[in-house]
Each structure stands twice: as structure tokens, then as C-alpha cells.
Amino acid sequence: MTLTFNSDAYSKLLSQYQPRVIKTEEENEQFLAVVEDLLSRSHLTSEEDTLLELLMRLIEDFESQHYQLNISTPASRILHLLEAQGLETDDLISIFGSSNLVSQIINGEVGVTQEQANILGKFLKVDASLFVR
Numbered sequence: 001m002t003l004t005f006n007s008d009a010y011s012k013l014l015s016q017y018q019p020r021v022i023k024t025e026e027e028n029e030q031f032l033a034v035v036e037d038l039l040s041r042s043h044l045t046s047e048e049d050t051l052l053e054l055l056m057r058l059i060e061d062f063e064s065q066h067y068q069l070n071i072s073t074p075a076s077r078i079l080h081l082l083e084a085q086g087l088e089t090d091d092l093i094s095i096f097g098s099s100n101l102v103s104q105i106i107n108g109e110v111g112v113t114q115e116q117a118n119i120l121g122k123f124l125k126v127d128a129s130l131f132v133r
Contacts, residue, residue, distance in 0.1 A: 010047040010051070022061070038051070074105075074132065075105060077130050077131065078092075078124075078131065089106055095119050096116060117131040
């Protein structure tokens with residue numbers, strides 16, 4: 001069985017739903033509702049399937065720009081590695097020289113120098129590049 005694509009039917013769907021780059025949360029919610037409706041159907045035409053794919057890409061694009069989950073920073077990597085190895089931030093004082101500097105680094109107020117990153121990498125047994133931006 002060969003599926004055919006009807007350009008006129010697809011044009012009607014495009015006219016009905018007017019997919020476009022999503023710029024607001026309201027538009028995102030609107031297109032999410034359309035996607036949910038399409039997914040709830042037992043059978044989609046080729047045109048509906050193409051529209052579904054387009055809407056899902058638009059939603060993914062919007063959400064990846066606005067809901068940046070799992071973005072790590074050098075500071076968050078340091079904290080994660082300390083926790084994973086059963087260490088405390090005070091264990092970093094010998095590397096950075098003072099508790100004040102450790103606090104500034106952990107809070108993202110200052111960055112780690114390449115030299116500090118090399119020492120920290122050896123201390124935490126990971127690649128030093130994890131700690132420099």
C-alpha cells in the first residue's frame with residue numbers, strides 16, 4: 001500500500017492551524033493542544049502526520065530555548081563531583097587558597113583559571129576542561 005500526499009488537504013490543514021515559529025507560552029500551549037488531539041486519533045492521514053511532525057519540531061525548538069533543562073555550569077559540575085565523591089566545598093580551600101574564593105567560584109561569581117582547573121581535575125579525577133568556560 002502506497003501512501004499518497006494530497007497537497008490540497010495539507011494546505012487546508014496549514015490554513016486551519018497556521019503553524020509558525022512559536023514565540024509565546026500561549027502559542028506553545030495552543031500547538032501542544034493540537035498535537036495532543038492528533039496523537040489521540042487512531043489513524044492519521046499523511047497530511048496530518050506531516051503537520052504533526054512540523055508542530056512537534058516547532059514545539060521542541062521553543063521549549064529548548066525557553067526551558068533549558070540540564071544545563072550545567074563549571075560550578076554545578078564541581079558541586080556534583082564533590083557530592084558524588086563524598087567531599088565538601090571546604091575540601092577545595094587547598095586548591096583555591098581561601099573559603100571566600102571557593103564561595104565565589106561555587107556561586108558563579110568568578111571563573112576557574114586554567115591552572116586551577118588542572119589542579120581541580122587531578123583532585124576530582126576528571127578532565128580539567130569541565131571547569132573552564
